[in-house]
Amino acid sequence: MTDGTVIACLYLAPWPVTLVARQHRHVPVAVLSGGNRRVIAATPDALAAGVLPGMRESAAYSRCPELHAEVVSGPVAQAAWKELLELLYAKFSDRVEGVDGIAYLRLHATAAQELATALHAPVGVASSKEVALLAALRAQAGEVRGVSAEQGGQAEKAFLHLTPLAHLWALGLHARQLEHLRFLGITGLADLWAWSAAQRESFLGVDTGRRLNRFLRGERTVQVSRYVPGQVIGASLEVDAPLEEPAQLEAALGDLLPTVWENLRGRTAAYLTVQAQTVAGEFSSTRNLKWPLDEAGLLRRAVATLMDTPALPLGIDRLTVQVSGLQKPSRMVGLWAGVAELDVTRDLLDRFPGALVRVNWLDPFAYATDARYAWVDWQTGERRSTALTPKPPFASPRKQREKAPERVLAFFEGRL
Amino acid sequence: MRAVQQEITVQTREGRPVSVTWQGRRYPVLRLLDSWRYGGRWWLGESPRDCYLVLCGALTAELHHEASPPGTWWLARIQD
Numbered sequence: 010m011t012d013g014t015v016i017a018c019l020y021l022a023p024w025p026v027t028l029v030a031r032q033h034r035h036v037p038v039a040v041l042s043g044g045n046r047r048v049i050a051a052t053p054d055a056l057a058a059g060v061l062p063g064m065r066e067s068a069a070y071s072r073c074p075e076l077h078a079e080v081v082s083g084p085v086a087q088a089a090w091k092e093l094l095e096l097l098y099a100k101f102s103d104r105v106e107g108v109d110g111i112a113y114l115r116l117h118a119t120a121a122q123e124l125a126t127a128l129h130a131p132v133g134v135a136s137s138k139e140v141a142l143l144a145a146l147r148a149q150a151g152e153v154r155g156v157s158a159e160q161g162g163q164a165e166k167a168f169l170h171l172t173p174l175a176h177l178w179a180l181g182l183h184a185r186q187l188e189h190l191r192f193l194g195i196t197g198l199a200d201l202w203a204w205s206a207a208q209r210e211s212f213l214g215v216d217t218g219r220r221l222n223r224f225l226r227g228e229r230t231v232q233v234s235r236y237v238p239g240q241v242i243g244a245s246l247e248v249d250a251p252l253e254e255p256a257q258l259e260a261a262l263g264d265l266l267p268t269v270w271e272n273l274r275g276r277t278a279a280y281l282t283v284q285a286q287t288v289a290g291e292f293s294s295t296r297n298l299k300w301p302l303d304e305a306g307l308l309r310r311a312v313a314t315l316m317d318t319p320a321l322p323l324g325i326d327r328l329t330v331q332v333s334g335l336q337k338p339s340r341m342v343g344l345w346a347g348v349a350e351l352d353v354t355r356d357l358l359d360r361f362p363g364a365l366v367r368v369n370w371l372d373p374f375a376y377a378t379d380a381r382y383a384w385v386d387w388q389t390g391e392r393r394s395t396a397l398t399p400k401p402p403f404a405s406p407r408k409q410r411e412k413a414p415e416r417v418l419a420f421f422e423g424r425l
Numbered sequence: 426m427r428a429v430q431q432e433i434t435v436q437t438r439e440g441r442p443v444s445v446t447w448q449g450r451r452y453p454v455l456r457l458l459d460s461w462r463y464g465g466r467w468w469l470g471e472s473p474r475d476c477y478l479v480l481c482g483a484l485t486a487e488l489h490h491e492a493s494p495p496g497t498w499w500l501a502r503i504q505d
Contacts, residue, residue: 376463377489378428378501395430397499399469
């Protein structure tokens, strides 16, 4: 552990099931394969009702009639996962990594509880990725399970001794090896710890055995790589004479920031990075941004960020401002699935304004389709006419002029 | 059913459709599945229509025939 931060493991595996279960709360959920529609994975309540992986969709429904089963395509799951990582980066930490429903973050211990509550997911906190994952496997949804490495690692050792056999996949053991160990009567990591390193290697194979031996000797992964954000908004300025005065710097940033501000389009950003190229090399500094952002505040923050580096006295030849960790303000944390959809709609309408329509119900019980509903423009609400749409009765200007006295008379006689 | 809402040519015998010409192809009506009369939105100037659901080989189509002259035939919907 360094500077009071710990590694947190956010456990959302199997990810497609978690994704569907978030949209259909309070019902058992299963994810089906695209081709033959067999169950790939299911939530614990669906498994308890008798739904098993590999089962046909019809068989799963017969076991559990209230089941919600859905096919989640790979790209959809990947897009939602990327969106979640982006959200974790924007809200919790700049060090985020993860695949297939297991995310690791480096953050302060107090932020871990916030993470677990916000996503209502199990979170394990430890000084290494492996122990954090084992801790997350033993935590309940919305709960943080912390394992301290202090006191010479005694607490961690006691925790690891209680690791059940079913969780050992986290240390690289395959399902088949776990089955063999179960057959031998091994119930957890404590039993394997009692074996010699050579016994473990010969029984589990060289790869898995060595990996487990290294773990039991105390070798851990403590690095969480820096997250590379998917979308970065930036602007850069090259000057003829090097900037050396604070006033010059402020004027240069004043030129750059309106472009960044415009491209943000109302979104907020989590991080501001300022890079300065000088004769002595490139300097870069990053600071957190606080919501709500305003243009003047962004300028002050950018100046302060650059002042963290020794670039100004050296003379700045090129200045770059970047913001990352983009997110929409006032958006709830749990709505990952909806955010991408909204972005897609906005992007589509930006490029093709007439591409989307909404349905406007006229009379759902009408005997003709064209009288039941009409398509209206997504943005303007204007009706999209078809050949069957009734035209307003046409009156020529001459007829309108002829009828004008009648309308005036009708008005004064109280008929209108 | 997919909404088409296009004007088409229909050959009739005793007022009933016997063949439909759509997108350059002629479809003989094999079976008249259903027929009904739609009153029309008179307040918008629509005239009443005679509606037919017909089976023309691979094509199942809903045809509308305007009761008032010129008696236009419309292909309202087809089976996808």
